Amino acid sequence: MASSAAPMISFRDATKVFGGGRSGEVRAVDGVTLDVAAGEVFGVIGYSGAGKSTLVRLINALEPLTSGQVVVDGQDVGALGEGELREVRSHIGMIFQQFNLLSSRTVAGNVAYPLEVAGWSRARRAARVAELLEFVGLSDKAKQYPSKLSGGQKQRVGIARALATNPKVLLADESTSALDPDTTRDVLNLLRRVNAELGVTIVVITHEMDVVKYICDRVAVMEHGKVVEHGDVYSLFARPQHPATRRFVGSSLRDRPTAAALERLRRRHPGRIVTIGIREDGASSNDLTRALREHPVDGTIVYGGITEIAERPYGSLTLALEGADDAVAAFLADLATTTSVLDLGTAAAPLADPDAVPERSDEDGDGGAVRGSLDVGAAGLAQHGGPEAAPTFKLFAPFRRWKS
Numbered sequence: 001m002a003s004s005a006a007p008m009i010s011f012r013d014a015t016k017v018f019g020g021g022r023s024g025e026v027r028a029v030d031g032v033t034l035d036v037a038a039g040e041v042f043g044v045i046g047y048s049g050a051g052k053s054t055l056v057r058l059i060n061a062l063e064p065l066t067s068g069q070v071v072v073d074g075q076d077v078g079a080l081g082e083g084e085l086r087e088v089r090s091h092i093g094m095i096f097q098q099f100n101l102l103s104s105r106t107v108a109g110n111v112a113y114p115l116e117v118a119g120w121s122r123a124r125r126a127a128r129v130a131e132l133l134e135f136v137g138l139s140d141k142a143k144q145y146p147s148k149l150s151g152g153q154k155q156r157v158g159i160a161r162a163l164a165t166n167p168k169v170l171l172a173d174e175s176t177s178a179l180d181p182d183t184t185r186d187v188l189n190l191l192r193r194v195n196a197e198l199g200v201t202i203v204v205i206t207h208e209m210d211v212v213k214y215i216c217d218r219v220a221v222m223e224h225g226k227v228v229e230h231g232d233v234y235s236l237f238a239r240p241q242h243p244a245t246r247r248f249v250g251s252s253l254r255d256r257p258t259a260a261a262l263e264r265l266r267r268r269h270p271g272r273i274v275t276i277g278i279r280e281d282g283a284s285s286n287d288l289t290r291a292l293r294e295h296p297v298d299g300t301i302v303y304g305g306i307t308e309i310a311e312r313p314y315g316s317l318t319l320a321l322e323g324a325d326d327a328v329a330a331f332l333a334d335l336a337t338t339t340s341v342l343d344l345g346t347a348a349a350p351l352a353d354p355d356a357v358p359e360r361s362d363e364d365g366d367g368g369a370v371r372g373s374l375d376v377g378a379a380g381l382a383q384h385g386g387p388e389a390a391p392t393f394k395l396f397a398p399f400r401r402w403k404s
């Protein structure tokens with residue numbers, strides 16, 4: 001639920017440096033300039049140590065800035081005294097990977113805690129806690145202790161507690177990283193409701209692009225304390241510019257073969273292997289079909305995946321090509337005039353994918369990701385001279401060009 005109102009959070013050249021002693025200093029956040037709009041769900045993605053948590057802790061001044069400025073809801077948090085900061089913090093909720101519930105308090109006691117700190121009367125607290133537990137679907141657990149709850153239930157309590165004082169902003173620091181995929185989806189759906197029904201601006205820190213894909217309107221990618229790329233989620237998926245972004249995008253769809261999967265493909269298909277991008281303008285699917293028809297080259301889809309981001313097609317297909325060397329080169333040069341083509345070489349002269357995602361432990365074959373492409377009928381492209389009707393999916397261009 002993005003809005004065009006003034007930013008809820010503005011970072012201006014925000015910098016946080018730790019240390020400086022013999023062990024040297026760490027520029028955990030390094031000159032970040034960024035706006036988070038009121039009412040949006042904003043993702044901050046990056047690998048461990050990129051500076052995500054520190055960036056988010058600057059919002060509620062849990063970490064003081066070294067230089068620059070952070071403005072939250074019109075207040076320059078670096079310029080506030082402790083009393084004013086408490087007031088700003090009361091409008092910022094936070095949830096954590098490990099939930100951080102008080103084990104000695106019941107579910108209701110945990111949710112009531114910030115209300116006690118804020119000085120609410122017993123009667124008002126009871127009414128508010130009942131309302132919050134109803135919202136997160138835990139009314140029947142009010143008297144339970146956290147140790148009796150599942151991870152998903154614990155995070156629901158965390159969300160209820162974070163919402164207790166009606167915050168305008170909710171900071172979610174790896175809030176689903178300790179949860180299984182089904183529970184993750186439930187918690188993300190609850191966060192969607194918090195955003196849509198309560199109008200809370202949410203900042204989600206994560207290292208998982210699937211989380212970004214599922215709930216964020218916009219996202220910033222962090223590396224070494226800097227925001228290396230930011231924008232709306234579809235644009236980032238469709239046209240990732242920075243290598244870190246490309247790796248995150250690849251790890252979400254898993255549409256491109258890992259190095260090991262590529263090795264297995266080469267054993268079965270010693271000829272040239274290429275990956276082509278799926279783009280949204282619709283022209284390239286026709287171009288691929290036409291090029292396969294016009295050149296004496298056979299193409300078989302051996303890997304790939306197509307999904308939708310923000311209701312638009314996104315992904316890639318990897319083809320094993322058969323034909324005389326000059327015919328394959330002419331085919332690819334032709335295709336590359338309209339569609340982006342990543343050359344992975346041949347078994348005899350292999351080329352690496354510079355953005356290949358790391359091996360997954362659950363990877364059991366090289367065809368695991370191809371189901372997505374079959375779902376949309378892309379298998380129709382598998383043979384030279386393929387089906388009469390062009391497939392309906394569309395192609396985009398995230399890769400470097402084939403060079404003949």
Ligand SMILES: Nc1ncnc2c1ncn2[C@@H]1O[C@H](COP(=O)(O)OP(=O)(O)OP(=O)(O)O)[C@@H](O)[C@H]1O
Pocket residue numbers: 018019026027028046047048049050051052053054055207
């Ligand atoms: N209190 C601190 N004192 C010294 N260095 C710190 C402190 N907090 C964070 N750092 C350093 O700052 C850098 C950024 O850390 P931060 O926790 O913000 O990264 P992150 O992207 O959130 O990583 P993770 O996903 O592992 O939490 C790291 O090099 C970290 O070691």
